[in-house]
Amino acid sequence: MAHYYFENPLSIDDDFMTIRTRFAPSPTGYLHIGGVRTALFNWLLAKQAGGQFILRIDDTDTRRNLEDTLQPILDGFSWLGLDWDEGPEVGGPHTPYFQSQRLEHYQTAAKRLLASGHAYRDYSSPEEMAAERETAEKEKRDFVYSRTWMAETDEQAAEFESQGRSFVVRLKMPREGKCEFRDVVRGDVSFDWGRESDHVIQRGDGTCLYHLANVVDDHDFEVTHVVRAVEHLSNTPRQVFILQSLGYEMPQYAHVPFVAEPGSKNKLSKRKIDQYLNNKEFKRLYQSGAEIAKRIGVEADPYSFNPVLVDFYRDIGFLPDAVLNYLVLLGWSLDDKTENFSREEMLEHFSADRIVRSEASFDCQKLLSFQASYMNALPLKQKTKMCLGFLQKADLVSDPVACEQGDVISQIVEAAGDRICMAGDILKFDTFFIADEDMEFEDKPFQKRMVKPENAGFLLAEFNKVLNAADSFDAPSLEAELHGFCEAQGVGVGDIIHALRVAVTGKAAGFGMFDTLAILGRQRSCNRIQIALDELAKRVEANQ
RNA sequence: GGCCCCUUCGUCUAGUGGUCUAGGACUCCGGCCUUUCACGCCGGCAACACGGGUUCGAGUCCCGUAGGGGUCACCA
Numbered sequence A: 001m002a003h004y005y006f007e008n009p010l011s012i013d014d015d016f017m018t019i020r021t022r023f024a025p026s027p028t029g030y031l032h033i034g035g036v037r038t039a040l041f042n043w044l045l046a047k048q049a050g051g052q053f054i055l056r057i058d059d060t061d062t063r064r065n066l067e068d069t070l071q072p073i074l075d076g077f078s079w080l081g082l083d084w085d086e087g088p089e090v091g092g093p094h095t096p097y098f099q100s101q102r103l104e105h106y107q108t109a110a111k112r113l114l115a116s117g118h119a120y121r122d123y124s125s126p127e128e129m130a131a132e133r134e135t136a137e138k139e140k141r142d143f144v145y146s147r148t149w150m151a152e153t154d155e156q157a158a159e160f161e162s163q164g165r166s167f168v169v170r171l172k173m174p175r176e177g178k179c180e181f182r183d184v185v186r187g188d189v190s191f192d193w194g195r196e197s198d199h200v201i202q203r204g205d206g207t208c209l210y211h212l213a214n215v216v217d218d219h220d221f222e223v224t225h226v227v228r229a230v231e232h233l234s235n236t237p238r239q240v241f242i243l244q245s246l247g248y249e250m251p252q253y254a255h256v257p258f259v260a261e262p263g264s265k266n267k268l269s270k271r272k273i274d275q276y277l278n279n280k281e282f283k284r285l286y287q288s289g290a291e292i293a294k295r296i297g298v299e300a301d302p303y304s305f306n307p308v309l310v311d312f313y314r315d316i317g318f319l320p321d322a323v324l325n326y327l328v329l330l331g332w333s334l335d336d337k338t339e340n341f342s343r344e345e346m347l348e349h350f351s352a353d354r355i356v357r358s359e360a361s362f363d364c365q366k367l368l369s370f371q372a373s374y375m376n377a378l379p380l381k382q383k384t385k386m387c388l389g390f391l392q393k394a395d396l397v398s399d400p401v402a403c404e405q406g407d408v409i410s411q412i413v414e415a416a417g418d419r420i421c422m423a424g425d426i427l428k429f430d431t432f433f434i435a436d437e438d439m440e441f442e443d444k445p446f447q448k449r450m451v452k453p454e455n456a457g458f459l460l461a462e463f464n465k466v467l468n469a470a471d472s473f474d475a476p477s478l479e480a481e482l483h484g485f486c487e488a489q490g491v492g493v494g495d496i497i498h499a500l501r502v503a504v505t506g507k508a509a510g511f512g513m514f515d516t517l518a519i520l521g522r523q524r525s526c527n528r529i530q531i532a533l534d535e536l537a538k539r540v541e542a543n544q
Numbered sequence B: 001g002g003c004c005c006c007u008u009c010g011u012c013u014a015g016u017g018g019u020c021u022a023g024g025a026c027u028c029c030g031g032c033c034u035u036u037c038a039c040g041c042c043g044g045c046a047a048c049a050c051g052g053g054u055u056c057g058a059g060u061c062c063c064g065u066a067g068g069g070g071u072c073a074c075c076a
Helices: A003-007 A008-017 A032-050 A068-078 A101-113 A128-138 A154-164 A209-221 A230-245 A272-277 A278-295 A310-316 A321-327 A345-347 A364-375 A381-392 A403-419 A423-433 A443-453 A456-469 A474-488 A494-505 A512-544
Strands: A020-023 A050-057 A120-124 A168-171 A178-183 A187-192 A198-200 A225-229 A252-256
Touching: A020 A032, A020 A225, A032 A050, A032 A068, A032 A225, A032 A252, A032 A321, A032 A345, A068 A310, A068 A321, A101 A120, A101 A168, A101 A198, A101 A209, A101 A230, A168 A230, A178 A230, A178 A252, A187 A230, A187 A494, A198 A209, A209 A230, A225 A230, A230 A252, A278 A310, A278 A364, A278 A381, A278 A423, A310 A321, A310 A423, A321 A345, A321 A364, A364 A403, A381 A403, A381 A423, A403 A423, A403 A512, A443 A456, A443 A494, A456 A474, A456 A494, A456 A512, A474 A494, A474 A512, A494 A512
Parallel strands: A020 A050, A225 A252
Antiparallel strands: A120 A168, A168 A198, A178 A187
């Protein structure tokens, strides 16, 4: 970093400032894909500058079991490889990183705000407040609290209390002027102070609210860049007010657009799954995921398991890098061509000022396409390992796997090639793991390839003899055998190969025929052909 | 409704006044390859929301309109 000093002596401070960013999830039990994108931007910004990425848990208002609701989020980050330098599990110099454990910090800040006159005790009742609000609405003007029940001195407070009132702490917001600041994504922004209401920062019971907690924590944790979704932009003035009143330095703000629903500009929400399921691509992704989930014993309830949530991708065998690559391009781009970014490339090239200002809809197809290409580029060994996990979870393969079966699985994965998009796709090729007698023939292909062609049965029976006698059973030899056979019989390869596929796998489509036979091996191949032949005879008889 | 924001192919985007008859990617549609499926390769369809300015020249600057979104809690 030192070289900056010589190249650009005017910005020493900037260059030597350690960038610290944070992501502050509420423990909700799931990790939202849009949240991950925001987290990714934060992570990139910190890491590319040698700074720190902090995970802070915003649990000021949760009564839920923290253990159950936080762990999935942490697991999600771990899976994605978005490591945090400070936060739960890893600790850090500003421990604790849970808002629920930092109440005294907020209370101290509230006290200071009270003492400096930037906040006041408010003795209004909720009903009185609501009435004022309603009146303002009726008169079609902005609601500005009359401050009728404001107590700035102990005497006033005592009087309200003698009326049996209790108080909350409200911000005494400025009533004129503008709040102006520069946002890395949105440029110069400005809000009229006069439109800001006197927000509550501390409840009657002494607990504190989000905005106060947020500002205090960002300051205590020395956060330099606040990168968050745009829905917080309109909250920013009150936070600026708090931080200025407390004498804190203002962080750099970057309000990034939210991730929108597939095919719309509404904010993506996990609550609207029903609606997204009407989207063709979304539904298709969900269904293929659900199918995999079902087979490996993961509960596939659409509300807790769907393409909006990160768990979904992990559970069905996506690659974290593919998800990240897709997400980094959702609202950010380097130039007009580059699409593929490894983690290192992201770190090298990401810059907040190239974040797009408009919201971006979530597109399953494009995510899938990244996944396909990343999976395809994965070395066979790793791909096999991933697939193996799914076979074991589906009880198709023992755990630990027998040595010779390991080789077979590797062969299957290799032969499957890019037909395996997500690792769970291996389950589509379960025919290799099923006992010959348990194999089922899909009806339509059986009819079309076996029953309908008159000579299918004959050719298959004859070729079965050839297979039985074949010298070697590897794919190239088998191919030679079949071609020789066809020539001798005076038929085309197409006249038998389809029937052969159906006989041996039960299905119309699959990967290379000779690979399939080789993997199955002589005994099983011949056995299956015989079973198919028997089935054919049965059906023909039934038809007569 | 007030305030704020956004608006280039169906989707993600490039574009900072002049090779923009608007580029790339995903999808889709053809074709090739091929024993099926998939991949791959080649090709194609497809966009500057609208209306006014400013300018020799506007996707790019200004104003307005429309549409979309966010936000207005003792939630975060």
